[in-house]
Amino acid sequence: MSVFTAGVYAKNLTDRLGIGATIDAGTGALTLVTGPEICRVTANPNGTSTANSGSLALQQSNGTSALWINTSVGSGTTWIAVGGSTVTNFLNDVVETFGTTSPLQVQQVYVSASNRFDLRGVPLAQAGAQTGVAIRVATGANTSSVAANDSGAIEVLTGNTDTTGVQAGVSGALSLASGDALSAVGVLSGNSGNVSLVSGASADAASGTMTIKTGTGGYTSGQVQVGSGYAVSNSGQVSATSGASSTGNSGALTLASGNAAGVGAVQTGNVAIASGTVGGTGTTGSVALTSGAPVGAGLSGNVTGATGNVALGGTSGNVALTTGTTVTGATGSATLATGNASGAGASGAVTVSTGSTTSATTGNVTVASGAASGAGVTGNTIMATGNAAAAGTSGIAAVVTGSTVSGTSGNIALATGNASGAGVSGNVVVSTGTSASGAGTGTVAVSTGANTGALPSGNASLATGQVATGISGNVAIATGNATGAGTSGKITLTPGTTVAGSRGQVVALGLQTTSDSSASIAGARTLSFADSGGAFAWTQGAGNNIVLPNPTVGAGLRFLFVVSVASANTNTITIAAGATFIGTIVNDVNSVLPATGTTLSIVTGTAAVGDTIEIVSISTGLYAVRAVSSTAGGITIAP
Secondary structure, three states: OEEEEOOOOHHHOOOOOOOOEEEOOOOOOEEEEOOOOOOOOOOOOOOOOOEEOOOEEEEEEOOEEEEEEEOOOOEEOOEEEEOOOOHHHHHHHHHHHHOOOOOEEOOOEEOEOOEOOOOOOOOOOOOOOOOOOOEEOOOOOOOOOOOOOOOOOOOOOOOOOOOOOOOOOOOOOOOOOOOOOOOOOOOOOOOOOOOOOOOOOOOOOOOOOOOOOOOOOOOOOOOOOOOOOOOOOOOOOOOOOOOOOOOOOOOOOOOOOOOOOOOOOOOOOOOOOOOOOOOOOOOOOOOOOOOOOOOOOOOOOOOOOOOOOOOOOOOOOOOOOOOOOOOOOOOOOOOOOOOOOOOOOOOOOOOOOOOOOOOOOOOOOOOOOOOOOOOOOOOOOOOOOOOOOOOOOOOOOOOOOOOOOOOOOOOOOOOOOOOOOOOOOOOOOOOOOOOOOOOOOOOOOOOOOOOOOOOOOOOOOOOOOOOOOOOOOOOOOOOOOOOOOOOOOOOOOOOOOOOOOOOOOOOOOOOOOOOOOOOEEOOOEEOOHHHOOOEEEEEOOOOOOEEEOOOOOOOOOEEEEEEEEOOOOOEEEEEOOOOEEEEEEEEOOOEEEEEEEOEEEEOOOOOOOOOEEEEEEEEOOEEEEEEEEOOOOOEEEEO
């Protein structure tokens, strides 16, 4: 091993150097190397000759090489002998000579493979909370007031391995580690020291860059691992945080895999953000991607989870948000949410999208709950906007397919999973929220996009799944229930309008219309609009009278009454105030009456089973009547 000490000039040397010592011709720096005998140089260190202060001398004495330093001021004879035959002894003597209260400072140290030593601070044995002497490796300060020179660099490197025709070895490892904090039995140990990698601060310019990366490899470059150490109790935190700024923008924090050269199927590396697994029934940690909250009405930052774009026919990567698995406990939640906006600000958007491609097909966006093993229940997939306080409006939850230039836009499928065996598949529910005191609940619209050309617009289909030999499911279109005396909404089936063409049709195959109330009339009955389309079996009994609603909705209300039980009672059909009947009444084959009035009657002792009255509204306040009785005078009408 050798020690290089700068500042010893050749003009101070009077004798030759022995084997194991060299002098740099440019700087005059002296390099001492342990080895064979080193001859005495410069003035006599025993005091018979004088030399300038700062002179060095090597002397062979009693078989031991000693290094002498002349500490006289000017020309003198005050020599101090330091060191023995090894560099380790020399360094120890330097520490002992210049004291142990200051850190050991070494400007340049060269360690050869044949003579290695460790640089250590001096241990302290005194009682109390003492600090061992530090070891500092530092370059000289630059105090120039003219030229903006740089201070020297510090490199801590392991040696290279270089072989010819033989298998190459591995270069030495470079470790930055704090010392272990140990304790004796019954004594509490301290914390191990921190290891900090920090660039220097700058008063008004930029601070230096700190780079942690592996070297370039001919095949695979090494890994960069940042992790906390193993702990019996809790492991330490690993934080990656950009610096704070008083008035500007804080620095960006980027977690990205390297670029993959080439085209086609070459993939970039994965960027994984995952919580660790837990054993037993514990809960895995949360994985949070969160933008900072703004002060005031500002906008919170965007949180983007997106795959990179691929050229040519490649496939963009997957974006996966997955919680860790557990044995019997519940897995953690995966939440995509923007930060809250204080005041009247707007919270940021949450966008989940696949990367774009040049001519291939973009990837799918899948939102699905995990599978339940056995007889368990799978989780819900919920797509909902946030609640709006007071009189605000909640956001739109939109499921929209992408647009195309000349092709066909994609489908929107709202479907439950298939039920294997004899199970029942789930419901597909599309509904608006409830309204506490507003004008009404929101509208549920199922519509296709508009077509501005001559081609038809797309179809809007509500259909149940097919079955082999069973019964397919029902399609229910229903308005909400009205509590109390309220009125439920109406259901309107209307084809779209056209400018100059013909309006489309409403086609119902296997249509069946029923009454909201019972089809059997055996007492007094007041019917409503919801009874339109019903066919009623009318028992001729005491007080079995019927009242129809005034057709304020206009044409289209329809009621059919058939006498099912005849008896000695006269029953009537009247209308709420403001409406009348017109039409025709046929009693047996020979008696035909014009039906004009407000009261229809089936006559006691005359009407027979099977007598029929059909009533259809033709306008506001007006019903058309067609009545047939098998007996003369069985059905009558009065003003």
